[in-house]
Amino acid sequence: MATSGKSVFLIGPGFIGREVLDLLLQENYAVTTLTRREAYATELQQSGAKTVLGSLDDQDIIVNQTLISDIVIHTATADHLPSVEGVIAGIDQRASQGKQTIFIHTSGTSLLSDDAKGEYKSDKIFYDDKPQDIDALPDSASHRLIDLAIIRARKRLGNSAKMVIMIPPLIYGANPKYKRLSIQLPTLSRFAMKHGYAGYVGKGESVWSEIHVVDLARGYLTLLHWLEQTDASKILENPYFFCENGQEFAWRDAVAQVAKALHAAGRIASPEPKPIPESDFDDLFGKYTAWVVGSNSRSRANRLRALGWEPKEKGLMASLVEDEVPILLEETGEFNGYASVAASGGS
Incomplete structure (x- = not known):
């Protein structure tokens, strides 16, 4: 055009x-x-x-x-x-x-x-x-x-x-040209590789919309x-x-997908996720952890759809396994939690 x-x-x-x-x-x-x-x-x-x-x-x-x-x-x-x-x-x-x-x-x-804090779906x-x-x-x-x-x-x-x-x-997904990643689930994945298990906040039952x-x-x-x-x-x-794709995920389900992929790659011992103790929140988003990866956030993009926009890309679970975890597996260097302002840019 x-x-x-x-x-x-x-x-x-x-x-x-x-x-x-x-x-x-x-x-x-x-x-x-x-x-x-x-x-x-x-x-x-x-x-x-x-x-x-x-x-x-x-x-x-x-x-x-x-x-x-x-x-x-x-x-x-x-x-x-x-x-x-x-x-x-x-x-x-x-x-x-x-x-x-x-x-x-x-x-x-x-x-x-x-x-x-992961306790329920709103x-x-x-x-x-x-x-x-x-x-x-x-x-x-x-x-x-x-x-x-x-x-x-x-x-x-x-x-x-x-x-x-x-x-x-x-936001999820990875363009193979740029190999850039979003914030929340990649941070949980890096946490899993460092601590040896994939974890979620509370019961992991809170849900978010996705794109x-x-x-x-x-x-x-x-x-x-x-x-x-x-x-x-x-x-x-x-x-x-x-701007959302009509799908929602519970934190526990997304982390379970990460757990399976990391276990298959030999990076963690178990494919089963489990709750993260508050004492480890500093290795995620510090005092904001329960909100950044444990809250509910449900939205509907009625206005963009009315303008003719529609989602076309693969869903979150497929993207995690096929595109994002492989990039995360290539990363080197020590991980010490998300360093920037919590919940900005990628969420």
Whole structure:
């Protein structure tokens, strides 16, 4: 599909963003990405993107690049307020020049997560065509601080900007070209190889919705095309978009799949998973472990489906065995828990 050559600023060409970048380049968007490493910048340039060197904390760079971009897509993390404030500042300046900006920010359905700690499956399901239920979540909910900054900016800017929030559930999958992995289940898998057993929180009965990273990337493009074609006043009605494949998993079942694969590879003694004691949570997500890999988070992507998007990739269980565990088995080096901000970017 040819496009008008609109300029895109992509913040975070990582697990999600690299897949989005490929799709944008296929459709002839002029993409500039923010990256910290020169070696990765060279690889991105070879794929057809432009790059600016910098980090999420380089607010001036983010403001200036937003100023010269028609579209901004932030896929780096759901939990970095200064970078989002930089984008909004750039959008404000563009609005004062009479330029309208599209902004897609990535949050995550940890926003919806409860305090089940693996003990039960919740009946609560959130629908993205019922924004009032999402708006009713507490300001203290995961990712909500950053989402609220965007919602306030939407109200202030009105028709001068088209700003929405993509809220994916557990993301899985691996592109064999890039061998990048998501957060939650790979972390549980690394824990299993270190401790000699595959474990889950509580009874492992809590459930999450799921999405393959490639289906998610196509969801961003579906959303982008809708934003390009739709009047800003319509977009102001609802900022939220979920993206899930119609399947859900219980943590215990996903860990059991990991256990079978690691046992078959000779890396753990038993194919049977078991509960993880709290004393070992520091080797997962520290004090956030029970929420990151033990909560319920159930969502329905009614809005993307109404735009014609549908999931096409393999399911979670097949992906774990066929694609993700083989990459994990190749990893070397000591594992000491997930080092970044818990529940960001991959969830």
